Amino acid sequence: MKLSGVEIRTIRVPLVSPFRTSFGTETVREALVLRAVTGEAEGWGECGAGIAPLYSSEYTHASADVLSRYLVPALAGVADLDAHRVAPALAGFKGHRMAKAALETAVLDAELRAAGVSFGRALGAVRASVPCGVSVGITGSIPELLDAVAGYLEAGYLRIKLKIEPGWDVEPVRAVRERFGDILLQVDANTAYGRGDARHLAGLDPFGLLLLEQPLAEDDLRGHAELAARISTPICLDESIVSARAAADAIAMGACQVVNIKPGRVGGYLEARRIHDVCAAHGVPVWCGGMLETGLGRAANVALAALPGFTLPGDTSASERYYRTDLTQPFVLEDGHLAVPAGPGLGVAPIPEVLDEVTVATEWVPL
Numbered sequence: 001m002k003l004s005g006v007e008i009r010t011i012r013v014p015l016v017s018p019f020r021t022s023f024g025t026e027t028v029r030e031a032l033v034l035r036a037v038t039g040e041a042e043g044w045g046e047c048g049a050g051i052a053p054l055y056s057s058e059y060t061h062a063s064a065d066v067l068s069r070y071l072v073p074a075l076a077g078v079a080d081l082d083a084h085r086v087a088p089a090l091a092g093f094k095g096h097r098m099a100k101a102a103l104e105t106a107v108l109d110a111e112l113r114a115a116g117v118s119f120g121r122a123l124g125a126v127r128a129s130v131p132c133g134v135s136v137g138i139t140g141s142i143p144e145l146l147d148a149v150a151g152y153l154e155a156g157y158l159r160i161k162l163k164i165e166p167g168w169d170v171e172p173v174r175a176v177r178e179r180f181g182d183i184l185l186q187v188d189a190n191t192a193y194g195r196g197d198a199r200h201l202a203g204l205d206p207f208g209l210l211l212l213e214q215p216l217a218e219d220d221l222r223g224h225a226e227l228a229a230r231i232s233t234p235i236c237l238d239e240s241i242v243s244a245r246a247a248a249d250a251i252a253m254g255a256c257q258v259v260n261i262k263p264g265r266v267g268g269y270l271e272a273r274r275i276h277d278v279c280a281a282h283g284v285p286v287w288c289g290g291m292l293e294t295g296l297g298r299a300a301n302v303a304l305a306a307l308p309g310f311t312l313p314g315d316t317s318a319s320e321r322y323y324r325t326d327l328t329q330p331f332v333l334e335d336g337h338l339a340v341p342a343g344p345g346l347g348v349a350p351i352p353e354v355l356d357e358v359t360v361a362t363e364w365v366p367l
């Protein structure tokens with residue numbers, strides 16, 4: 001494939017409601033949308049980095065800079081470019097996995113659109129729709145939380161995930177259990193706890209949670225392995241799992257029993273599939289995490305979530321969970337499921353006037 005250049009748009013889309021986690025509160029989603037222009041087709045990719053380096057070390061402005069200054073130019077030297085050759089061409093540059101993922105996805109989308117093959121088919125999807133969960137932020141009070149959970153259950157979500165942090169953990173979980181009974185329920189700490197919190201976190205054990213997601217620092221596999229030996233709630237890792245090797249190491253060390261797969265965090269959908277395969281080989285269930293993607297990233301995530309090892313509902317929520325107007329045709333929850341797009345490539349594309357409305361900066365990087 002001949003890549004003539006990549007357009008990098010910075011977009012800002014207001015969230016329907018503030019989303020509070022242990023690392024801060026978001027009211028506007030700032031992200032990058034990439035358009036790869038090739039001779040045969042155009043491909044789209046989305047960079048999930050946040051506006052500030054709070055979820056991980058990456059952030060939008062840095063991702064845009066590393067893409068225009070290093071990553072996109074590095075593809076100029078690749079003969080017969082295709083999606084499988086992107087990661088090797090970028091491997092010399094350290095880190096910046098979300099930026100790399102966006103670029104690989106845009107190249108993969110262009111390649112698949114030209115070939116008339118869907119993302120689902122290319123990745124190995126075995127389902128036409130996927131069961132969906134929802135991530136519920138920290139609220140100002142327990143009643144407010146219960147109202148939010150009631151609304152999402154009413155909407156049909158099949159699993160509830162509560163963001164927790166020290167001071168907001170056992171009580172909200174107890175309140176949700178008491179009000180809603182034995183719904184599928186899990187929690188996500190986004191690294192907010194320390195090695196000294198094992199006894200406190202054991203306080204979650206009586207509530208039959210599906211999992212406790214990333215309680216400790218992203219580089220503390222040993223701490224997670226020690227914690228797993230002291231609590232009965234299964235541990236799921238998110239921030240720690242940056243590659244297939246990291247997944248194999250975490251599983252071998254007993255640091256996790258479940259894995260949240262996020263293609264942006266691991267450098268793209270091809271590495272995400274490798275993580276899926278490593279986990280399947282170890283009998284470790286996986287689910288698809290979310291980074292408040294627009295319909296572009298959401299389309300690719302839903303396709304990934306249709307692979308056989310994705311046996312738990314993921315955070316692939318409907319567009320309206322986050323946005324009043326999505327960049328693409330909205331993803332709408334039906335009986336708690338989202339349909340896997342069947343068209344070539346992502347199967348969706350940005351609505352031009354919506355994309356222009358939310359674009360705050362555009363940079364064309366020629367090759």
Ligand SMILES: CC(=O)N[C@@H](Cc1ccc2ccccc2c1)C(=O)O
Pocket residue numbers: 019021026048049050051055135188190238289290291292315
């Ligand atoms: C759906 C969900 O909980 N996602 C992440 C946390 C998260 C939340 C908000 C974000 C905003 C901008 C960039 C990254 C973000 C990541 C998680 O599973 O840990």
Ligand SMILES: [Mg+2]
Pocket residue numbers: 188190213214238239260289
């Ligand atoms: Mg998480």
